[in-house]
Amino acid sequence: MSDKIIMCRCEDVTRHQLEEAVARGHRDIESLKRFTGFGTGWCQGKQCAALCARVLVELGGEPPEAPFTPRPPVHPIPLAHLARLTEDPEAP
Amino acid sequence: MSEREATEGEGPLLDNARPPANVHDALVAHTARPQDLPARADCVVVGGGIMGLATAFHLAELGVKDVVVVEKSYLCSGASGRNGGGVRAQWSSETNIRLMRESQDLCADFATRMRINVWYRKGGYLFLARSPERAAQLEASVQLQRANGLRTELVDAVRVKRIAPEVETTGLEVASYGPDDAVVFPWPFVWGYAKACAERGVGVFTHTPVTGFETDGRRIRAVVTEAGAIATDQVVLATGAWSPELAAMLGLSLPNRPHRHEICSTESLKPFLRPLVADLATGLYCSQSMRGELVGGVSNERVPEGLDQRSSLRFLGLYSRELLRTIPRAGGLRVLRQWGGCYDLTPDGNPIVGRTDELEGLVLLCGFMGHGFMMAPVMGKRVAEHLVRGAHRELFERWSLTRYRTGKLLEETMILG
Numbered sequence: 001m002s003d004k005i006i007m008c009r010c011e012d013v014t015r016h017q018l019e020e021a022v023a024r025g026h027r028d029i030e031s032l033k034r035f036t037g038f039g040t041g042w043c044q045g046k047q048c049a050a051l052c053a054r055v056l057v058e059l060g061g062e063p064p065e066a067p068f069t070p071r072p073p074v075h076p077i078p079l080a081h082l083a084r085l086t087e088d089p090e091a092p
Numbered sequence: 093m094s095e096r097e098a099t100e101g102e103g104p105l106l107d108n109a110r111p112p113a114n115v116h117d118a119l120v121a122h123t124a125r126p127q128d129l130p131a132r133a134d135c136v137v138v139g140g141g142i143m144g145l146a147t148a149f150h151l152a153e154l155g156v157k158d159v160v161v162v163e164k165s166y167l168c169s170g171a172s173g174r175n176g177g178g179v180r181a182q183w184s185s186e187t188n189i190r191l192m193r194e195s196q197d198l199c200a201d202f203a204t205r206m207r208i209n210v211w212y213r214k215g216g217y218l219f220l221a222r223s224p225e226r227a228a229q230l231e232a233s234v235q236l237q238r239a240n241g242l243r244t245e246l247v248d249a250v251r252v253k254r255i256a257p258e259v260e261t262t263g264l265e266v267a268s269y270g271p272d273d274a275v276v277f278p279w280p281f282v283w284g285y286a287k288a289c290a291e292r293g294v295g296v297f298t299h300t301p302v303t304g305f306e307t308d309g310r311r312i313r314a315v316v317t318e319a320g321a322i323a324t325d326q327v328v329l330a331t332g333a334w335s336p337e338l339a340a341m342l343g344l345s346l347p348n349r350p351h352r353h354e355i356c357s358t359e360s361l362k363p364f365l366r367p368l369v370a371d372l373a374t375g376l377y378c379s380q381s382m383r384g385e386l387v388g389g390v391s392n393e394r395v396p397e398g399l400d401q402r403s404s405l406r407f408l409g410l411y412s413r414e415l416l417r418t419i420p421r422a423g424g425l426r427v428l429r430q431w432g433g434c435y436d437l438t439p440d441g442n443p444i445v446g447r448t449d450e451l452e453g454l455v456l457l458c459g460f461m462g463h464g465f466m467m468a469p470v471m472g473k474r475v476a477e478h479l480v481r482g483a484h485r486e487l488f489e490r491w492s493l494t495r496y497r498t499g500k501l502l503e504e505t506m507i508l509g
């Protein structure tokens with residue numbers, strides 16, 4: 001049954017996959033994300049991160065102190081817009 | 093490369109790599125927990141990136157019994173989980189060309205032998221030269237590559253349009269095309285080695301930072317971690333951009349320095365771009381992954397000093413401008429995510445691998461610039477053979493730290509980024 005419950009809709013990650021990942025030793029949120037791919041699709045985890053974190057704790061994994069490291073941009077931005085960013089000589 | 097080098101490396105590297113039949117795909121945990129750290133080991137590999145894991149795997153294959161990998165964070169936390177997955181044999185030195193040919197064969201076979209999908213895609217690499225100087229450089233490299241058995245070709249604008257119709261050819265002098273170059277998805281590659289290690293009894297301890305070493309004169313006695321000490325007299329230091337820090341704990345000073353390199357990926361599209369497209373002048377590279385995303389980066393000299401894995405908005409500007417100059421039609425594609433990692437730069441662009449004058453049981457395995465991922469399959473095997481059988485001495489003397497003292501520095505002109 002748990003192979004039918006979708007946790008991450010963008011990347012089709014099921015509860016069963018989270019269970020297997022934890023059993024394989026991916027017991028922290030960053031490992032779990034990379035091993036299953038949850039949160040790496042179109043919404044970048046905005047819909048599934050909290051749910052997957054909860055399941056991780058239920059499965060006995062390390063309770064995450066924070067969601068996984070967020071990756072900019074917050075919303076997808078076209079390359080053509082980004083190309084118009086002016087070069088700020090002071091910016092890091 | 094000496095004759096010895098050429099003959100020792102023969103044959104497929106992962107020939108014995110099939111896991112023992114009884115393990116099959118049983119649910120073996122890839123990683124072990126710090127509380128289970130052993131009190132002693134025959135060899136401790138410090139750093140659970142692709143280099144450390146590949147080496148540990150081959151040590152186990154060669155029959156070394158108690159091999160332990162200690163990683164301070166999670167697997168894929170370092171450069172091995174942050175790179176572009178490019179695997180090319182187009183290099184400008186004979187050593188790199190030959191090693192990468194061998195590594196490429198290993199990558200092509202990896203999925204089957206390790207039973208893990210690494211999204212391997214052999215779409216070739218297309219290097220663009222947009223100035224006479226770069227053209228001359230590419231021409232010389234292609235000649236050497238062909239002399240070493242690669243199928244690389246110099247191609248003109250018309251051929252470029254056939255290979256990659258979206259690439260802008262105005263101002264192009266010439267390009268080089270290597271049809272056997274490829275891209276992989278780095279994460280499963282790391283899991284593949286971790287899984288193979290675990291299946292062979294190698295303990296891969298994550299969240300176990302090394303804090304120091306115990307030594308006795310020229311001998312190493314123990315590796316000290318936050319979870320306790322492991323007695324051993326053999327240590328492989330495979331800590332990538334962190335290597336100067338770790339070497340300092342052993343009283344060694346390395347000339348490497350970390351340099352942040354950023355990368356990003358777009359939303360997925362149907363496959364339209366076969367090769368990875370790169371320009372050595374700007375450091376731009378971009379490929380379409382098996383997932384359909386455009387993944388790429390660009391050179392950026394002005395980054396914060398030291399170990400810094402953050403990403404910047406400025407990078408997105410630099411990258412987009414270069415990318416759209418090269419593939420103007422990509423303008424409507426949206427960037428989904430960006431991240432950063434550290435290159436492990438050496439003064440002469442070549443890695444630091446081999447024994448040191450100071451300590452007996454130590455092997456350094458670092459300084460792989462921005463191309464250590466592709467090198468790992470062949471390096472892991474050679475370093476293991478060096479440790480067990482003393483093989484590949486010539487290569488590892490040439491690549492040793494000692495060259496910075498004797499002044500025998502090396503060259504490589506095809507560094508990206």
Ligand SMILES: Cc1cc2nc3c(=O)[nH]c(=O)nc-3n(C[C@H](O)[C@H](O)[C@H](O)COP(=O)(O)OP(=O)(O)OC[C@H]3O[C@@H](n4cnc5c(N)ncnc54)[C@H](O)[C@@H]3O)c2cc1C
Nearest residue numbers: 141142143164170171172175176178302332433464465466
């Ligand atoms: C953005 C980017 C793109 C790249 N693109 C490519 C590419 O297309 N092709 C390619 O071949 N290469 C590429 N590279 C380079 C490649 O990723 C690296 O050369 C390679 O991953 C190095 O592997 P490693 O195992 O030596 O280092 P890492 O993967 O960095 O592993 C070192 C490990 O040591 C651990 N460590 C550090 N300190 C300690 C400690 N005190 N105790 C225990 N462990 C410790 C770290 O946590 C880390 O996991 C790229 C790099 C970056 C950053």
